[in-house]
Amino acid sequence: MRDGFRIFDTHTHIGVARHSGRTFTADEMLSKMERHGVDRSMLIPFPVVEDYRATHDLLASAVRAYPGRFDAAVCLNPFVPEAEFRDEVRRCAEELGFRAIKLQPQYQALNPVSARSDFFYETALRHRLPVIVHTGAGAPFALPSLYILPARRFPDLPIVLGHAGGGLYSLETIVAATVCPNIFIELSSVMPHHIAEIMAHVPASRLMAGSDLPVSVETEIGKILTMEMADSDRREILWDTPAALFGG
Numbered sequence: 664m665r666d667g668f669r670i671f672d673t674h675t676h677i678g679v680a681r682h683s684g685r686t687f688t689a690d691e692m693l694s695k696m697e698r699h700g701v702d703r704s705m706l707i708p709f710p711v712v713e714d715y716r717a718t719h720d721l722l723a724s725a726v727r728a729y730p731g732r733f734d735a736a737v738c739l740n741p742f743v744p745e746a747e748f749r750d751e752v753r754r755c756a757e758e759l760g761f762r763a764i765k766l767q768p769q770y771q772a773l774n775p776v777s778a779r780s781d782f783f784y785e786t787a788l789r790h791r792l793p794v795i796v797h798t799g800a801g802a803p804f805a806l807p808s809l810y811i812l813p814a815r816r817f818p819d820l821p822i823v824l825g826h827a828g829g830g831l832y833s834l835e836t837i838v839a840a841t842v843c844p845n846i847f848i849e850l851s852s853v854m855p856h857h858i859a860e861i862m863a864h865v866p867a868s869r870l871m872a873g874s875d876l877p878v879s880v881e882t883e884i885g886k887i888l889t890m891e892m893a894d895s896d897r898r899e900i901l902w903d904t905p906a907a908l909f910g911g
C-alpha cells in the first residue's frame with residue numbers, strides 16, 4: 664500500500680538468468696516491495712535458465728514462504744518436447760498453484776500467428792493461465808499486433824502484452840487492445856507519455872503495472888503513482904485489473 668493504493672507488481676523476475684548473468688532472490692524482491700509499498704508481485708522465471716523445473720520450484724518456495732505476497736508464472740522454452748512442455752505447465756498449475764504463463768519471444772522464438780503455436784495457447788487455456796507475453800525487443804515475434812490473431816482464435820484466453828511494446832511499438836498495443844477485448848497491457852519500460860496515449864484509447868480495466876526487475880520497482884511503480892491520471896484509473900491499474908485477472 665502506498666499513498667492509499669494497493670499495489671500489484673504483475674511482472675518481475677527472480678532466479679539466475681543465463682543470458683544476462685542477472686541474479687535476484689525472493690528476499691531481495693521482498694525488501695524492495697516493503698520499501699516501496701508493493702503488496703503483491705508476480706514472479707516470473709528468466710527466459711533462459713539452467714534448469715526450468717528447479718526455477719519453478721524456487722518460485723513456488725517463495726510463494727509458500729510469504730503467503731499473499733507472491734504469485735508465480737510458468738516460463739520454459741516452448742520447443743522442449745511437446746509432452747514435456749504440457750506436463751511441466753500442468754505441474755506448475757495443478758501442483759504448485761501458478762497463476763500465469765509467460766512467453767518471451769526474444770529468446771523463445773515461437774511464431775505467434777502460426778497454427779503450430781496453438782499448443783501453447785491451448786495448454787494455457789486448459790489450465791486457466793493468462794498468457795503474459797514480452798513485447799518490444801525481439802521483433803518480429805515480439806510485435807504486439809501479432810497477438811491479435813491468437814487472441815481471436817482463443818477468445819477466452821487473456822493475453823497480457825508485457826512492456827506495452829517497449830515504447831517503439833506502443834501504438835500497436837492500442838490497436839491490439841482495441842480490436843481484442845481479451846488483450847491487456849502491462850506498462851513497464853514505457854514512458855509516461857506513452858501511457859497517456861494508451862490511456863486515451865484503452866480503459867484502465869485492461870491496464871496493469873510491472874517492474875520487470877527488482878531494481879526497477881521504485882521507478883516503474885513510481886511512474887504510475889505520480890503521473891497525471893484519475894485516481895480511479897490509478898486504482899484499477901495498480902490493483903483492481905490484475906487482481907481480477909490473476910485471482911484476488
Ligand SMILES: [Zn+2]
Binds near residue numbers: 674825875
Ligand atoms: Zn519479463
